[in-house]
Amino acid sequence: MSNLALLDETKAARIRDALWCTLVAALVVWFAAIPALDGNLSLYFSLMLWITMATGLNIIAGFTGYMPFGYVAFYGLGTYTTAILVVNLNVSPYVAIPAAGVVGILTAILFAPTLRLGGIYFAIVSLSLSIILQRLVGLAPDEWTGGSHGLYLGQKTDRIEGYFTMVLVMVAALLTVTWLARSRLGKALKAIRDDAEAADAMGVNVNLSRLYAWMLSGLFGALCGGVQAWFTGALDPITAFDILVTAKTVIYAMAGGLGTVTGPVVGTVILVWVDELIWRQFPILNNFLLGLIIALLILFMPRGIIGTLMQRYPRIRRFIM
Amino acid sequence: MNEVLLLNAAIGGIVFGAVYALIGCSLNVLAGVLRVINFAHGEFIIAGSFFAYVLFTAFALNPLYALPLCAVVFYFAGRVLYYLLVPRLAKSDEPETSSFLLMFGVSLMMVSVMTWIFEADIRPFNFSFEPINVTFFTIQDAYGEGRHGRILVPTARLVALGINAIIIMGLTWFFYRTLPGKALRAATMDREAVQIVGINIHKLSSIAFGLATALAGVTGVLLAVVVPSIDPNGGPDIVLIGFIVIVLGGLGHPVGALVAGILFGFVEQFSNVMLQQAAAQMVGFIILVAVILVRPSGLFGKAVTK
Numbered sequence: 292m293s294n295l296a297l298l299d300e301t302k303a304a305r306i307r308d309a310l311w312c313t314l315v316a317a318l319v320v321w322f323a324a325i326p327a328l329d330g331n332l333s334l335y336f337s338l339m340l341w342i343t344m345a346t347g348l349n350i351i352a353g354f355t356g357y358m359p360f361g362y363v364a365f366y367g368l369g370t371y372t373t374a375i376l377v378v379n380l381n382v383s384p385y386v387a388i389p390a391a392g393v394v395g396i397l398t399a400i401l402f403a404p405t406l407r408l409g410g411i412y413f414a415i416v417s418l419s420l421s422i423i424l425q426r427l428v429g430l431a432p433d434e435w436t437g438g439s440h441g442l443y444l445g446q447k448t449d450r451i452e453g454y455f456t457m458v459l460v461m462v463a464a465l466l467t468v469t470w471l472a473r474s475r476l477g478k479a480l481k482a483i484r485d486d487a488e489a490a491d492a493m494g495v496n497v498n499l500s501r502l503y504a505w506m507l508s509g510l511f512g513a514l515c516g517g518v519q520a521w522f523t524g525a526l527d528p529i530t531a532f533d534i535l536v537t538a539k540t541v542i543y544a545m546a547g548g549l550g551t552v553t554g555p556v557v558g559t560v561i562l563v564w565v566d567e568l569i570w571r572q573f574p575i576l577n578n579f580l581l582g583l584i585i586a587l588l589i590l591f592m593p594r595g596i597i598g599t600l601m602q603r604y605p606r607i608r609r610f611i612m
Numbered sequence: 613m614n615e616v617l618l619l620n621a622a623i624g625g626i627v628f629g630a631v632y633a634l635i636g637c638s639l640n641v642l643a644g645v646l647r648v649i650n651f652a653h654g655e656f657i658i659a660g661s662f663f664a665y666v667l668f669t670a671f672a673l674n675p676l677y678a679l680p681l682c683a684v685v686f687y688f689a690g691r692v693l694y695y696l697l698v699p700r701l702a703k704s705d706e707p708e709t710s711s712f713l714l715m716f717g718v719s720l721m722m723v724s725v726m727t728w729i730f731e732a733d734i735r736p737f738n739f740s741f742e743p744i745n746v747t748f749f750t751i752q753d754a755y756g757e758g759r760h761g762r763i764l765v766p767t768a769r770l771v772a773l774g775i776n777a778i779i780i781m782g783l784t785w786f787f788y789r790t791l792p793g794k795a796l797r798a799a800t801m802d803r804e805a806v807q808i809v810g811i812n813i814h815k816l817s818s819i820a821f822g823l824a825t826a827l828a829g830v831t832g833v834l835l836a837v838v839v840p841s842i843d844p845n846g847g848p849d850i851v852l853i854g855f856i857v858i859v860l861g862g863l864g865h866p867v868g869a870l871v872a873g874i875l876f877g878f879v880e881q882f883s884n885v886m887l888q889q890a891a892a893q894m895v896g897f898i899i900l901v902a903v904i905l906v907r908p909s910g911l912f913g914k915a916v917t918k
Contacts, residue, residue: 358709404905411649411708411863415855416904419897422852426897430890534848538716545713575728582720589714590700 303609311553311612315465318342318556322458326451336454336522338563339461340515344536345544345555346464347511352541353549354477355504356484357406360414361421362540365395365509367532369516371428374442374526375435384447388456388517395513399506406501418534425532441527448524457518464511468552471507472612480504481550539566542585548595552612557596619763621881627769629877630776631835635850636857636869637783638827644800644864645820646698648711652719653828653854654847659722660686660832661842662730665737675739675833679775682829690825694818719847726844737840741767772834779830780870787866796820800864856900862909 325335344366351357369391376387405416428436436442471477479500482490491497520526547558562584569580592599601608635657642648650656663682667673697714704710745764787793795816799806807813835850836842857876861868876896883892 356706358706358712360712408904408908410706411712412859412904412908414709414712415649415859416901419852419855419900423894423897423901426890426894538720541713576724578720579724579728582717582722582724585717585720586697586714589704589710589717590697593704593710 300609307610307612310610311469314553314556315462315469319458319462322461323455326454332450332454334563334567336450336457338560339457340519341539341543341559341563342556343457343461343464343511344515344540345547345559346461346468347508347515348540349544349549349552349555350468350471350504350511351501351508352544353551353554354471354480354484355501357501357505358410358414358541359417359508360537360541361417361419362508362512363532363534363536364417364421364424365398365512366516366519366536367421367424367428367528368394368398369513370520370526370531371436371442371516372513373517373520374444377444377447377521378442379435384449384452384456384517384521388514388521391517392510392514395509395511396506398513399509400502403502403505406498406505418537421532421534421537425528428528428532436528439528441525441531444520444524448521450522453518453522457522460511460514460518465552465556467507467511469612472552476500476503484550538581538585542581542588544595545593546584546588546595548598548601551595551597551601554595554597561596616763617885618882621885622878623763623765623769624881624884625878626874627773627838627877628881629874630773630780631831631838631873632853632857632877633780633870633873634776634827634831634834635854636861636873637780637866638824638831639851639854639858640861640864640866640869641796641820641824641827643708643858644866645796646694646711646817647707648698648701648715648821649708649855650824651712651715651851652722652847653715654850654852655719655722655726656686656825656828657832657835657850658726658842658844658847660829661737661836662726662735662832662844663829664833664836665735665842668737668739675837676771676775679830679833682833683826686829687822687826690822691818693825694821695814698817698821699814719851723844723847730842730844732844734841734843737836737842739768739837739840741771743767746770768837768840772838776834779827783827783866792816792819796823797866853896856896859900860903 322335322339324330326332344362347365348359348362351359372391372394373384373387376382376390377384382390402417402420405413405420408416429439471480479490479495482493482495483497483501487497516531543559543562544555545558546562547556548554565584566577566581570577573580588595594602597611601611635653639650639653642650642653660682663685664675664678667678667681668675697718698711701707701710701714744767746767747764785793787797795806795811796819799811799813799816799820803813806816853876857872858864858869860876861870861872876899879895879899880892883895886892887895
């Protein structure tokens, strides 16, 4: 270990970047090869979906310090935007999914006033807004949203193209957080998280910085929803705005470690596998075990796997993104 | 719109408002003393309903007798639960948000245990009082010439309202006239100062958790009497009403929760009568969002913005 300690900062940063890039590249190659290898498409699709969701949530929760307990709102609006455009207006998914992303960003701007709320109030309002949106979708005319039965994409569903689009969206999300972690904006966000007043005094534009973070989070949540609609081809208001979507996103991100770039990826990969194992073995107890994992994580490992490693072995901090 | 519907809404507003006030009170004990936002409160309440249900179906025990039993059992369960869950939370950077997530996990576990035992269907609770309804008064010509509109109120709701009023008065007395109650209010104001004057904060906190759990159980029994069907998946709906009430009244403020609970009961009952169903369901959430954005401290609390 003493050799590691002697490495100078630029060298450490180079090793850190190389490690992270290797991890991302390995993931992308692995995921992209799955259809050719006849792998379990649904499993790997959901792995990518959750990596992207957890990474998107990490931008606002980890980097900026807000816990959006209604994060599913972006996801749900994304699925509905895509499905409505594709089913009702016959738009290509390649246009509909970016449109879902735009809706995500616009929703984030619409909900921006909630960012002035602290801690638990933000969580409760965010949760309420997601429920309001779910009910609004239920109230919308049935010929648009399909009412409580939801919408079916039918022949426009495309699992292969949807799968590769998910690879693209995941790569975009990972590149975005990589950039964010080294950028001025990312440092501003962490300063706001730790002490908003001090950050303001140092000349950080607090409102604008956290709005950017919120918009990025919203964008990736909505994109995930959009691709999910294309991949599975069916959606309804209950599952599209299910609070369990938020819960899983939060848990996967926390398990790895909020505020680190690697954390949400590691947490998702481990927990989705565990979830898959649990789901197969004990379908009845699935939610019980999910709840248990949540409780144990909060009580015994609130910083997550990566966060705890960094805390226990400060020397490796320089090598983890 | 006629007078009968409006009067019924007003009576429903008082009955449900009192239940919501009780939910708000127990949530506020946790939020105020422990800084725990109990996402699993709805499941605690439903567990109370099932407690009465099991005693009634197995031993034909009147839910009114189940009430004190439930309070005692839930009190001790709550005190144990405190030592299992809460002390470790204090170390976290943002205890309230962590508790929110922690209790969400607890809520998931409780729902799956309850659906495992009682299955996912809604259980009818076939208990009724004699007479079933009490006729309040008659309005002449409510439905036009020569017909009478009567205001019928189920006896069960009146009994529940009476018990509820007694519990609320008892709580008020406890908080303002007894030493443990005063200690709890003091801990809400300043946890550190309370420890300086020699109060064992862990013991006090576990009493608070026990009290809140007992109140939740009692609320569950009352709710089973008022709405005689029990849904193991109904927890989130209940806890969200609880959140609306405590935010409206001011987080951690005992009197605020009472006023807000009754206010919300009226708003809910009147919007059920006056609006479409889906729109009526949204009213509560819109109030919640509006209150937080306009006056985040609630009607009675102090400022909280970041």
